[in-house]
Amino acid sequence: MSSKKVVIVGGGAAGGTAAQFARKADREAQIAVLSREEHGQYSRCGLVYALSGVVESFDSLIEFGPGWFQERGIDYRTGVSATIIEPNSRRIDVLKGHNTENIFYDSLVIATGGVPKIPEIDGIHTTEGSAKDGIFVLRTLEDGKHIKERGATAKSAVIAGAGMIGVEAADALRHLGLNVTIVEAEGSVLPTMLDPDVAETVELRMRELGIVVKTGALVSSVNGARGVESVRVKRVADGATAEINCDMLVLAVGTAPAAKLAGSAGCAIGATGGIVIDDRCSTSVQNIFAAGDCSEYRDFITGVPSLCGMGHIAVQQGRVAGINAVGGDARLLPGLVTTRGISLPDMEVSATGPTTDQLKAAGIDVMASRVAVDDRVPYFPNSKLAVKLIARADGHALVGAQLVGSRGAHLRAAACAIAVAKGMRAEELARIEMCYLPPAAPPLDPLNVAAEFLAKRLEKR
Template sequence: MVKDKLVVIGGDAAGMSAASKVRRAQPDREIVVFERGNHTSYAACGMPYFIAGQIETSDQLIARKPEVFREKQNIDVRIRHEVIEIDTEKKRVRVKNLGDHSKFWESYDELLIATGASPIRPDFEGIDSDGIFALSTLQSGINVFDYIEKNSPKRATIIGGGYIGIEMAEALLDLNMDVTLFDMAPQVMTTMDKDMTEIISEYMIEKGVHVYLNEKLEKFDSKDGRVDAVQTDQRKIEADLVILGMGVKPNSEIAKNAGIKTGVKGAIHVDKKLRTSVEGIWAAGDCAESFHLVKQEQTWIALGTIANKHGLFAGINLSGGDIEFPGVCGTAITKFQDLEISRTGLNEQEANEMGIQYESSMIESRTRSGYYPGSDKISVKLIAEKVSGKLLGGQIVGFSGSAKRIDTIATAITAGMSAQDLVDLDLSYAPPFSPVWDPVQTAARTLV
């Protein structure tokens, strides 16, 4: 039996995960995916490593090309097609073909909005100069790579000390550039606490990055149309390559214009089944909200892990299932050279904003038994409710083998465990992997 028609807006993580799940469950259903870019199902998180030359070709970042979806899965994927309007009354979308600029209407029975997020790009003087890039799509990463190949820039400035900023600082150092990073915040990695991020910024400085904090961007200088310098409220920094890492915003305007409810930070409001406020329309990925397991309220966190899971859960429900997306802790991980960085749950600022009475511990330990070759420093911070001891958040900064320990903390938070419960866990031990008391448990012991 032929099922009704599903239209998906967006052909990356959430959109294609959902479309693929629906196809597996409903082999005969008509599925049309509109993607305004050139690529589908690509690993955007790998772009800094492609730019650095650690990955040979951009094709290696593509999990599945449009023609594979068409030929192997019978999913009608149309790249370079941008959906510009949603007509919820007539159940149709207005589509612009970016190749020939023609426009047409496409009907749907059910619609999934998976439009992702876009880099924040404020309207500063000179921001449209050549050599200024914001990473988002695979094509934007290719553009940076091509610019470096063609122009051999020597002085790079990164604006923003978040995940993209830190990863691109590593990439550009690997390419032997003189790298400057500045942020208007008093610290890098604002999703973490300052006592942890100071370890990061000090290590970056030690490795040659010029780090300036508490500085506001004012304008870009250019020469012959190409960026020449970055002007902050405190200094002028010469630069022939600029990376914007000032955060992202949800691509929710098309939904808002159609009368679909938006919520936290402008993201599309969804329930736990990823349904929007309009019947028959769903949203998933970086354009949509999630439920925060610690805050117990809606949140918006743009991460590839969340986008892929959103797509899976939306796909299950779009193909007749009835499943709720449980929620998120905001678990994230990155690195700068040998220094590994991860976090989950609440930081102290968030706990304070929520009025939670909490206590925190920060310990320094070793990644392996102290006598074992390769043993190195690891710092672990835990935050827990003062009375109950319930775990609220965790942060890790350290060397080889450090960061993935955050998954133990994320699991404990998801399960509603206390610091004592974490101490009680029967974790593994051998000298090549950890001290006899794992650093995560050592941090928990200081809270009980």
């Protein structure tokens, strides 16, 4: 019996992890990874820290270089792109330079990731149609290096989009000494992560750090003949515009799944534009799996097909796809809980589960509570931890949590993810024994207090 041939398209967190777990599960399998980039598997979530200089170099973000894979008998190819999949003959065409090679597979894992969305902005290109100097996206290691290079001489930057990447990039450039303005079309920062009332605390901190925050506004045009000299920002509400001088513009308005290749193979593409996968990371086409940012999977709470877009989810899905590609039977959780976080100086911002708007859009009747309580006992230096909890009006099961504080928000969000995944009710979380310890947490943890408050509201309803 000949060994199984596994081809993995994409060498990032999902693809690299798929290769690693395929290898662990099957020592005989022939495994090839096709990567457009040259660096091997690196931490995309670390880019902002290399940009700010908190992490010394971009190269230190490389977790598993091509050589690491080669040593484990994985044919990790760099600088190649897959052009066509022919699922009937299980063939994939791979372009390197001007040469196309046909590779045959038994199983294919598509882990092509995402591409930054480019918004419609007047003057974003030069009159010759090429990208204007000083306009950036932040997706790849090279993107990060380019931004840092420009950041070294630039005086001011505008960031379009205050999602997770936009906010983190804004803070990184501020850290480098630039004057930073961030522009967000929605009414509050981090709109897909936080409800507006929680986002307010984050926005306040950003302002304290010296970042100019303009919500409810869009970058409408870029001025400058060859490079960015200024941008025009338009208020969504009334169309009023203002001009902001800047040396660079970072576009961070979201990421689209790179699903074209999968589409060419006949894989079902969902409403999000992502490749539809099930809990085995199977696509609609036999022997083709997908994982990571290119895929869509149901939200755990709402059931709505959602883009994954998180490093830890890419790793979990890569694991499942890799194991199943060699004939295993690994499974994802039945949906995405989507725990997510960012850090600002002296601030942890975390969430798990859908926002209130997302829950309402899905027709789920919820109630929420928001408290801001001391994160430690009074006789230790302490600060407020803001906790918003959301639970089903019917049955009181927790469905989401949003936390902002100087410490302990990230791990409490993870604790809430467990509560959400297990349908813990608000009144149970109010009683659960968190870890009381004077230097770590008060006897009634902020989660207990928030849950108690929510339970009371639910009871009164």
